[in-house]
Each structure stands twice: as C-alpha cells, then as structure tokens.
Amino acid sequence: MNMNKSSLTLSYQMPEVDCLQPIIEVSHLSIDLHDQNVNIAILKDINFTLLSGKSLGLVGESGAGKSILLKSLVQQLPKYFKQSNGKVALLGQAIDTFEQNYLGREVTFIPQDPMTALNPKLTVRRHLQEQLELTNIPHHDFSRLIASILQEVNLSLEILDQLPTQLSGGMCQRVMIALAFITRPKLVICDEVTTALDHENCQKVVQLIQKMQHMHQTSIIFVTHDLPLAAEICHDIIVLYAGEVIEHAAAETLFTQPSHPYTEALLRARPQFKREWQMLHPLSGHMPSPLDLLDIAGCRFYDRCPYHKETICSNHAIKLKNLAHDHNPHLSRCVVDIELTQKNEVSSSTLAENDVFTQLGTATPFFIVENLHKSYYYKKWFRQIKQEVLHDISFSIVPGEFVGIIGESGSGKSTLAKVLMGLENFDRGQIRLNQQLLHNKQQGWSTIIQSLQMIFQNNYHALNPTYTVKEILTQNMEYRLHLYKDRDRIAKELLQAVDLSENLLDRYPQQLSGGQRQRINIGRALCNAPQLLIADEIVSGLDVSVQAKILNLLLELRHQYKIALLLISHDLNVVNYLCSKVIVMQKGHIVEQGPTKTVFFNPQHPYTRSLVQQFNADNMRYQEA
Numbered sequence: 001m002n003m004n005k006s007s008l009t010l011s012y013q014m015p016e017v018d019c020l021q022p023i024i025e026v027s028h029l030s031i032d033l034h035d036q037n038v039n040i041a042i043l044k045d046i047n048f049t050l051l052s053g054k055s056l057g058l059v060g061e062s063g064a065g066k067s068i069l070l071k072s073l074v075q076q077l078p079k080y081f082k083q084s085n086g087k088v089a090l091l092g093q094a095i096d097t098f099e100q101n102y103l104g105r106e107v108t109f110i111p112q113d114p115m116t117a118l119n120p121k122l123t124v125r126r127h128l129q130e131q132l133e134l135t136n137i138p139h140h141d142f143s144r145l146i147a148s149i150l151q152e153v154n155l156s157l158e159i160l161d162q163l164p165t166q167l168s169g170g171m172c173q174r175v176m177i178a179l180a181f182i183t184r185p186k187l188v189i190c191d192e193v194t195t196a197l198d199h200e201n202c203q204k205v206v207q208l209i210q211k212m213q214h215m216h217q218t219s220i221i222f223v224t225h226d227l228p229l230a231a232e233i234c235h236d237i238i239v240l241y242a243g244e245v246i247e248h249a250a251a252e253t254l255f256t257q258p259s260h261p262y263t264e265a266l267l268r269a270r271p272q273f274k275r276e277w278q279m280l281h282p283l284s285g286h287m288p289s290p291l292d293l294l295d296i297a298g299c300r301f302y303d304r305c306p307y308h309k310e311t312i313c314s315n316h317a318i319k320l321k322n323l324a325h326d327h328n329p330h331l332s333r334c335v336v337d338i339e340l341t342q343k344n345e346v347s348s349s350t351l352a353e354n355d356v357f358t359q360l361g362t363a364t365p366f367f368i369v370e371n372l373h374k375s376y377y378y379k380k381w382f383r384q385i386k387q388e389v390l391h392d393i394s395f396s397i398v399p400g401e402f403v404g405i406i407g408e409s410g411s412g413k414s415t416l417a418k419v420l421m422g423l424e425n426f427d428r429g430q431i432r433l434n435q436q437l438l439h440n441k442q443q444g445w446s447t448i449i450q451s452l453q454m455i456f457q458n459n460y461h462a463l464n465p466t467y468t469v470k471e472i473l474t475q476n477m478e479y480r481l482h483l484y485k486d487r488d489r490i491a492k493e494l495l496q497a498v499d500l501s502e503n504l505l506d507r508y509p510q511q512l513s514g515g516q517r518q519r520i521n522i523g524r525a526l527c528n529a530p531q532l533l534i535a536d537e538i539v540s541g542l543d544v545s546v547q548a549k550i551l552n553l554l555l556e557l558r559h560q561y562k563i564a565l566l567l568i569s570h571d572l573n574v575v576n577y578l579c580s581k582v583i584v585m586q587k588g589h590i591v592e593q594g595p596t597k598t599v600f601f602n603p604q605h606p607y608t609r610s611l612v613q614q615f616n617a618d619n620m621r622y623q624e625a
Contacts, residue, residue: 020051020052021051021052021091022049022050022051022052022089022091022092023050023051023052023090023091023186023187023219024048024049024050024073024088024089024090024187024219024221025049025050025087025088025089025092026046026047026048026049026073026086026087026088026089027047027086027087027088027089028045028046028047028085028086028087029043029045029046029047029069029072029083029085029086029087029088030043030044030045030046030083030084030085030086031043031065031068031069031072031077031081031082031083031084031243032081032082032083032084033080033081033290034080034081034082035080035290035291038294039084040290040291040293040294041084041243041293042065042068042081042243042290042293043065043068043069043072043243043244044243044244045085045086045244045245046069046086046244046245047245048236048238048245048248050187050219050221051219052186052217052219053213053214053217053218053219054219054220054235054236055213055219055220055221055222055233055234055235055236056219056220056221056222056234056235056236056237056238057222057224057230057231057233057234057236057237057238057251058070058221058222058223058224058230058237058238058240059224059225059226059227059230059237059238059239059240059266060225060239060240060241061225061241061287061543061544061545061546062225062287062513062514062543062546063242063287063289063513064240064241064242064243064287065240065242065243066223066240068081068243069240070189070191070221070223072088073088073095073107073187073189073221074095074103074107075095075096075098075100075103090103090106090107090186090187091186101134102134104134105131105134105135105183105185106183106185106186106187107185107186107187107188107189108179108180108181108183108185108187108188108189109180109188109189109190109191110176110177110180110188110189110190110191110193110209111176111191111193112191112192112193112195114164114169114172114173114175114176115164115169115172117176118164118172118175118176119164120163120164120165121163122163122164123160123161123162123163124159124160124161124162124163124164124167124175125146125160125161127175127179128142128146128149128178128179128182129142129146131179131182131183132145132146132182132183134183135183145182146160146182149178149181149182150178152178152181152211152212152215153174153175153177153178153181153208153212154174154208155171155174155175155178159171159175170201170204170409173193173205174208177205177208177209177212181212181216181218184216184218185216185218186218186219187218187219187220187221188209188213188218188219188220188221189220189221189223190209190220190221190222190223191223192223192224192225192541193205193209194206194224194226194229195540195541197409197570199570199571199572199611199614199615200408200409200614201408201409202229203614206229206232206233209233210233220234222234225542225543225544226544227239227255227263227266227267227270227544228255228270230251231251231252231254231255232251234251235250235251236248236249236250236251237249237250237251237254237255239254239260239262239263239266241262241287241300241301242287242288242293242300242301243293243300244300244333245320245331245333246260246262246263246301246332246333246334247259247260247262247263247331247332247333248320248329248330248331249324249328249329249330249331250328250330253324253328253330254330255267257330259323259330259332259334260301260332260333260334261301261305261306261307261334261336262283262301262304262305265281265283265304265545266283266544266545268280268281269281269282269283269544269545269547269548270544270547270548270573271548271551271573271574271576271577272573273572273573273576273600273615273616274576275597275601277577279552280548280551280552280577281548282545282546282548282549282552283304283545283548284304285303285304286513288300288303297314297315297316297317298312298313298314298315298316298317298318299313299314299318299333299334302314307336308336309335309336312335313335313336318333318334318335319333320332320333321333363398363399363400363401364398365396365397365398366397366398366399366433366434366531366532366564367396367397367432367433367452367531367532367564368396368397368430368431368432369393369394369395369396369420369429369430369431369432370394370429370430370431370432371392371393371394371428371429371430372390372392372393372394372416372419372426372428372429372430372431373388373390373391373392373393373426373427373428373429374388374389374390374412374415374416374419374424374425374426374427374588375387375388375389375427376389388588389412389415389588390412390415390416390419390426390588391588391589392429392589392590393416393429393590394590395583395590395593397532397564397566398564399531399562399564400558400562400563400564401564401565401580401581402554402558402564402565402567402578402579402580402581403564403565403566403567403579403580403581403582403583404567404568404569404574404575404578404579404581404582404583404596405566405567405568405569405582405583405585406569406570406572406575406582406583406584406585406611407584407585407586407611408570408586408611409570410587411585411586411587411588412585412587412588413536413568413585414536414568416585417454417534417536417566417568419431420452420534420566421449421452421454421534422438422449425440426440433449433451433452434451434531450476450528450530451528451530451531451532452530452531452532452533452534453525453526453528453530453532453533453534454525454533454534454535454536455521455522455525455533455534455535455536455538456521456536456538457536457537457538457540457541459509459514459517459518459520459521459538460509460514460517462521463509463517463520463521463524464509465508465509465510466508467508467509468505468506468507468508469491469495469504469505469506469507469508469509469512469520470487470488470491470505470506472509472520472524473490473491473494473495473520473523473524473527474487474490474491474494474527475524475527476524476527476528477490477527490527491505492505494523494524494526494527495523497523497526497557497560498519498520498522498523498526498553499519499549499553500516500519500520500523504516504520513546514541514542514543514546515542515543515546515549515550518538518539518542518546518550519550519553521538522538522550522553522554522557526557526561526563529561530563531563531564532563532564532565532566533563533564533565533566534565534566534568535565535566535567535568536568537568537569537570538550538567539551539569539571539574540569540570540571547574551574551577551578554578555578565578565579567579572600572611572612572615575596576596576597576600579596580595580596581593581594581595581596582594582595582596582599582600584599584605584607584608584611586607591605591607591608592604592605592607592608600612
C-alpha cells in the first residue's frame with residue numbers, strides 16, 4: 001500500500017498556515033479565583049505570541065499558574081475561576097468563539113502520564129478513531145491516516161487491537177504523541193512529558209516530538225520544571241511565578257544571561273556534572289498561596305529575593321521592562337540592576353566537600369551483596385521461558401556511604417531494590433546485613449530489615465491518604481507498643497529532622513505540596529533509625545528548587561545520623577552531587593563500579609563511556625550558565 005503523504009490528504013486538507021502567522025496570541029490575560037466573595041488574581045497580565053512551527057517553553061514551580069494558563073487557552077477553566085481581563089486568540093479569532101470539537105482537534109495535549117491518560121477499556125485503534133471523529137475527515141480515510149501516524153511514531157500496526165495495559169510505558173507514550181498529531185493540530189501542548197524518564201528515553205521522546213513538529217509544522221508549548229531542557233528544545237521561554245510572567249526571552253539568552261533573581265535561583269539550584277563539588281543553593285521560602293496574594297502589593301517574589309529593595313519592591317507593582325538592545329525582546333519583571341551570573345560563592349553554612357564525602361575506605365561494610373541472581377519465568381506456547389534479570393550482582397556499603405545505581409530503563413535497578421527489601425525472592429547468592437545472612441522468606445525477615453527502609457518515587461501514592469502526617473511518620477511504631485506513648489514526641493522530632501513545621505502534624509497528604517510529601521516520606525523512613533535508606537528516583541518530577549532542598553536534606557541527615565543511602569537514579573547530575581560511589585548496571589549486570597568521580601570522568605567500560613558521553617554532551621552548553 002502506498003503511504004505517501006499526498007495519498008492520505010486528498011480527501012481532507014487542513015488550511016495552510018503562513019510560517020510567520022501567529023497561532024496563539026495572549027493579550028493582557030488575567031484570571032481571577034472567586035473565593036468567599038473575594039477575587040484573587042491567580043494570573044495577572046499575561047502576554048505572549050506563538051508563531052506557526054515555533055516552540056515556547058513554560059517554566060515555573062508548582063503553584064506558578066501553568067495549569068490554569070493552559071486551561072484558559074482551551075476554555076476549560078475550573079469552577080470559581082473566571083477570565084477578568086484580556087483575550088486569547090487562535091489564528092486571529094477569539095478563542096471563546098470556537099466550538100469545543102474544533103478546539104479539541106486544533107489544540108491537543110500530550111500529558112505527563114500516558115498510562116493513566118489512556119482509557120484502559122479502549123483499543124489503540126479506537127483511541128485514534130475517536131480523535132479523528134472530531135474532524136470532518138471521511139471515515140473511509142481513517143485507516144490510512146491511522147497507519148500513517150503509527151509509522152511516523154515508529155509503532156507497528158499490530159498494536160492497533162491491543163489495550164493500553166498490554167503496552168509498555170514507552171509505547172503508550174508514543175500512542176499519546178500519535179493522538180496529539182493525528183488531526184494535524186495548530187498547537188500541541190506537552191505537559192511535563194519527560195518527567196521520571198531516564199536520560200536516554202527522555203532524549204528519544206523529545207526527538208520524536210521535534211520530528212513530528214517539523215513534519216506537521218505545528219506550534220508547541222512545552223511545559224516543564226526543567227529549565228535546561230526547555231532551553232534545549234524551545235525557541236523562547238516564559239518563566240512564570242505566582243501567576244505573573246517574571247522573565248520572557250529567547251531560550252539561549254534567558255539561559256546564559258538570566259536577568260531575574262528567580263530565574264538565576266532556578267539555575268543555581270540545579271546540580272551540575274562537574275569534577276569539583278559545590279553545595280547547591282536552593283530557594284528559601286515558598287511560593288505565595290492564592291490567599292497570600294491578597295496581601296502582596298508589590299513584587300510577588302519579594303519575600304524570597306536576596307536582592308530586594310524594601311521601599312520599592314514591597315509597595316509598588318513591578319512592570320516588565322525590555323532589557324534587549326536588538327529586535328529580540330528580553331523582558332524582566334525586576335527593578336534591581338544587577339549582573340546575574342553564577343559565581344563560585346560558598347555560604348557560611350555550606351558543608352565542606354571533605355565533610356560530605358568522608359573517607360570511608362577503611363570502614364567495615366555492614367551491608368554486603370554477593371553473587372546475587374534473580375530470574376522471572378513466563379510461559380510461551382507450551383514452554384516455560386526463563387529470563388534472568390539480575391546476574392552475579394556483588395557490592396558492599398559501609399556506614400554513612402552514599403552509593404548511586406545508574407543505568408537505562410530495564411537494566412534491573414528497581415528489581416534489585418525490591419530484592420534487597422525482601423519484596424521479591426532471589427534465586428541464589430547472599431545478602432548480609434550486619435554479618436547476618438538473609439534468606440528468601442526467612443522467618444522474622446520484617447524485623448531483621450528494620451535497619452533498611454525504602455523511600456518511594458511517587459510520594460503521593462506512597463502515603464496513606466486516610467492517615468494524618470503524625471500517623472504516617474510513626475506508622476512503624478505500631479509494632480513497638482512500648483514506644484507508642486512517645487508517638488507525639490517522636491513525630492515532632494521527625495518533622496524537625498526533615499525541616500518541616502509541627503503545624504503539619506494533623507494534615508493529610510493531599511493537603512501538602514509535593515516537596516512536603518517527599519520530606520514526610522523520608523521522615524517516615526527515619527522512624528526506625530535505619531542504617532540504610534534505599535531510594536528509587538526520589539527527586540524526579542519535583543520542582544528544581546524542591547529537588548535541591550531534598551538533596552541537601554539527605555546530606556545533612558548523613559552528616560548528622562551517619563545513615564547510608566542506596567540511590568537509584570537516571571539523573572547523573574544528582575548521583576554526581578550526592579554519591580561517593582556509583583554502580584553502573586546494564587541488562588541485569590554490573591558493568592562498572594567505583595568512586596563516582598573516577599567512574600564518571602574516567603570510565604572504563606564502553607557502556608559507561610557511552611552513557612556519560614551522551615549525558616555530558618547534552619549538558620555541555622549549560623555548564624557555564
């Protein structure tokens with residue numbers, strides 16, 4: 001069958017768009033929240049224009065207003081939210097004049113979690129058909145268009161009659177990309193699509209989206225908390241803070257010459273892939289809540305800004321000003337005229353590198369893994385197939401040591417963590433904890449491994465929504481009744497250990513921010529005074545400033561309690577910052593292990609060299625920011 005583009009578009013031709021035509025124009029947009037007879041300006045005076053085929057990065061912490069802005073672009077504001085000023089235009093026409101079906105095919109979304117976005121009861125074919133039904137395309141062309149879009153996203157026609165639950169996460173991601181582009185929309189909104197992906201898969205997803213954008217000449221809004229990623233793939237970037245645009249410039253300009261203290265702080269809070277170690281400087285304080293905005297007359301970043309001028313910044317609204325001297329605008333909402341470049345500053349509270357990476361070589365290992373093997377079995381036809389997922393795994397950890405495990409998805413990292421925690425059996429090998437040999441389904445295993453605690457990646461799902469913070473923190477004490485009377489005291493001590501207020505004790509997980517939930521997750525793990533924390537991607541998906549606070553918190557806990565950490569991560573920057581030793585896994589094998597700086601900056605195994613070179617190449621142009 002001939003699948004060339006012309007044969008697929010004879011019966012349906014979308015209107016051609018001039019390459020310089022504005023697709024989305026947002027002018028003086030303000031969105032208010034009506035709460036108890038009070039109007040709160042959630043979004044305030046938002047302005048931008050996105051041209052055909054261009055990419056716009058939308059960057060900001062949780063609570064900045066990104067989601068409300070996106071919903072306003074498609075006329076789907078939640079209850080109690082109302083547009084109080086300004087306008088949004090699609091192809092020069094007011095957005096509120098379009099029907100939802102038209103918007104549904106011209107403005108599409110690629111969500112963060114494809115596994116939950118896809119209907120588990122519908123086949124891939126039916127998903128794609130439903131999207132095409134929003135258009136005027138004749139039904140007899142559906143099959144050809146579906147075949148074409150699957151070819152573009154490198155998927156086989158064999159998956160058409162499969163359900164999302166029968167597909168891998170990567171395949172579901174490509175199905176979502178196909179759904180977003182099949183109607184040839186004018187605008188695709190990518191909402192945190194690379195969150196929790198390892199570096200290799202992140203690059204694959206980004207490259208596929210860029211390929212589809214180029215083929216279809218689609219405009220893209222790329223929503224992310226990762227400023228370097230936005231700088232890599234977008235033409236322009238908007239930095240949003242508490243509902244206001246605080247900086248807007250060309251991607252390279254904004255990344256290399258940030259002019260607003262908030263943008264600079266986001267860059268300084270990100271660990272970098274360098275030999276020399278330098279303490280991160282996370283943002284102090286928190287983004288103002290909607291109710292806090294009622295009391296702010298001046299700059300919304302005032303309380304967290306190290307450069308603020310009290311008489312000017314706190315009492316007067318700050319307007320965007322253009323700092324550029326050419327035709328490319330560089331807008332910044334700041335009155336402080338300072339040169340914002342990252343300098344090698346070390347605060348008085350900074351730990352010395354020798355304090356963080358204490359020489360541990362002569363210490364005796366308390367946790368030893370030797371020649372560990374693990375296999376899964378599955379049936380194919382009438383045969384039982386053995387698939388080895390862990391092969392001859394050996395390593396040791398000494399008290400207070402931070403060890404990182406890296407490797408692409410499917411290398412066996414998470415399976416290893418489950419085996420070490422006793423959640424899955426192993427075939428053969430040895431695990432020793434404090435010289436005691438641990439066996440599969442050993443009687444008293446749960447008591448023995450109290451010295452090991454797991455910190456899960458998804459802090460929302462890991463915390464019982466019906467428990468208060470106090471109950472979650474002291475959950476492990478339910479089996480130690482002699483200490484139960486001290487529950488209140490211990491809960492307060494754990495909150496203090498993870499730098500949270502006692503006011504949170506009676507709150508529930510859904511009332512906390514992502515960063516607060518992750519700290520509670522860590523605090524719960526500390527309840528039994530463990531020797532080793534096993535952490536699986538604990539900072540992926542968090543805002544960069546929150547991420548920096550969590551990383552520094554782990555270092556402080558190590559310094560204070562001599563806790564060891566086994567960190568599973570796809571982010572080499574994080575491993576390089578935290579860990580003194582690193583283990584590299586490929587297809588269930590350890591291919592290299594040793595001191596982090598040695599492995600990362602003088603790798604010996606071809607796989608490690610490839611992993612580091614690819615990661616370093618993508619980070620190269622950001623290191624001098």
